[in-house]
Amino acid sequence: MTSFREFRGTEAWGVEAWKAMCRVREKSPLIQCITNFVSMDIMANTLLAAGASPAMVHAVEEITEFTALSNALCINIGTLSPDWIFSMKVAVARANELQKPWILDPVGVGATTFRTEKCIELIHSKPTVIRGNASEIMAVVGASTGSTKGVDSTQASTDALEAAKELARIAQCIVAVSGAVDLVTDGKRVLGVSNGVALMQRITATGCAVTALIAAFVAVHPGRPLEAAAFALALFGLAGEIGNEKANGPASLRVNLLDALHSLDEISVTSRIRIAQI
Ligand SMILES: Nc1ncnc2c1ncn2[C@@H]1O[C@H](COP(=O)(O)OP(=O)(O)O)[C@@H](O)[C@H]1O
Numbered sequence: 519m520t521s522f523r524e525f526r527g528t529e530a531w532g533v534e535a536w537k538a539m540c541r542v543r544e545k546s547p548l549i550q551c552i553t554n555f556v557s558m559d560i561m562a563n564t565l566l567a568a569g570a571s572p573a574m575v576h577a578v579e580e581i582t583e584f585t586a587l588s589n590a591l592c593i594n595i596g597t598l599s600p601d602w603i604f605s606m607k608v609a610v611a612r613a614n615e616l617q618k619p620w621i622l623d624p625v626g627v628g629a630t631t632f633r634t635e636k637c638i639e640l641i642h643s644k645p646t647v648i649r650g651n652a653s654e655i656m657a658v659v660g661a662s663t664g665s666t667k668g669v670d671s672t673q674a675s676t677d678a679l680e681a682a683k684e685l686a687r688i689a690q691c692i693v694a695v696s697g698a699v700d701l702v703t704d705g706k707r708v709l710g711v712s713n714g715v716a717l718m719q720r721i722t723a724t725g726c727a728v729t730a731l732i733a734a735f736v737a738v739h740p741g742r743p744l745e746a747a748a749f750a751l752a753l754f755g756l757a758g759e760i761g762n763e764k765a766n767g768p769a770s771l772r773v774n775l776l777d778a779l780h781s782l783d784e785i786s787v788t789s790r791i792r793i794a795q796i
C-alpha cells in the first residue's frame with residue numbers, strides 16, 4: 519500500500535505513459551467537445567499540443583453525423599442551457615449507439631438544482647470516465663452540500679476518495695478526482711497521480727482541458743480507461759511542472775504548459791511521471 523506521501527517515479531508507469539503519449543500523437547484522435555465558452559480555447563489548444571484533433575461541435579442538427587466521425591466525445595456542463603443539454607443528450611445517445619467513449623466533466627455540479635439534475639441525468643447514460651474536482655465528485659453522490667464554490671473546489675481530492683469509489687461503482691464507470699494528488703478509480707482499484715503544480719488552479723479551465731485530454735487518451739486505449747485517465751492527468755501535470763520552470767505567474771504558465779505538453783520527450787516522461795497504486 520502506497521501512502522499519499524510516498525510517490526516515487528516508478529519507471530514502469532513512466533514507460534507506459536510515454537507509450538500512451540506516442541499513441542495519441544500517432545493516431546491523432548478526433549475529439550468532439552460540447553463544452554463551456556470559457557474552456558473552448560485552452561481545451562482545443564491542449565488537445566492540439568498533445569497531438570489530438572479537437573472539434574467544438576454542439577448544434578443538434580450536426581450531431582448524428584459528427585459524433586459518428588469522432589473517436590471520443592467530451593461533455594462539459596460549465597455554461598449550461600436547456601438547448602445545449604438537449605445537444606449533449608443526443609450526442610451521448612449517438613456515442614453509446616456507436617460504442618464510442620464519452621467523458622463527462624460535471625463543472626459546478628451541486629451549485630444549483632438545475633445543474634445537479636441535468637448532470638445526474640447525463641450520468642444515467644453511462645459515461646466512460648467522469649473527471650471533476652473534489653467538491654464536484656462529492657456533490658454528485660450527495661456526500662456534501664454547499665461545498666462547491668461555483669466551479670472551484672473547497673475540498674482536497676483525498677477527501678473525495680470514498681465518494682469517487684462509490685460513484686464509480688454506482689455509475690459503472692471510471693471516476694477521476696483532480697487536485698494536488700489526482701485519484702482515478704474504477705470503484706476497487708485506485709491510482710494516484712502526483713504530477714502538477716498548485717498554480718494550475720489559478721488558470722481557468724485547466725480542469726476542463728485535462729478532461730478533454732483524458733478523452734483523447736481513452737480514445738486510443740479503449741480497453742484501459744483507468745490507466746488512460748491516469749496517463750492523461752500525469753502528462754498534463756508534468757507539462758505544468760516543466761512549464762512552471764519558466765513561468766512568472768498564471769498567464770505565462772498557461773503558455774509554457776502548452777509548449778511543454780507539445781514538447782514532452784521520452785526522458786522527461788519516463789523519469790518524472792509519478793503514478794502509484796494506492
Ligand atoms: N494543488 C495542486 N497541485 C498540483 N496540481 C494541481 C493542484 N490542484 C490542481 N492541480 C492540477 O490542476 C488541474 C486542474 O485541476 P482542478 O483545479 O482540480 O480542476 P478544476 O479546474 O475542474 O477545479 C489538474 O491537472 C490537477 O492535477
Ligand SMILES: Cc1ncsc1CCOP(=O)(O)O
Binds near residue numbers: 557722723724727
Ligand atoms: C469559470 C467558469 N464558469 C463557468 S465554466 C468555467 C470554467 C471552469 O473551468 P475549470 O472547471 O477547469 O476550472
Ligand SMILES: [Mg+2]
Binds near residue numbers: 626669725
Ligand atoms: Mg472543473
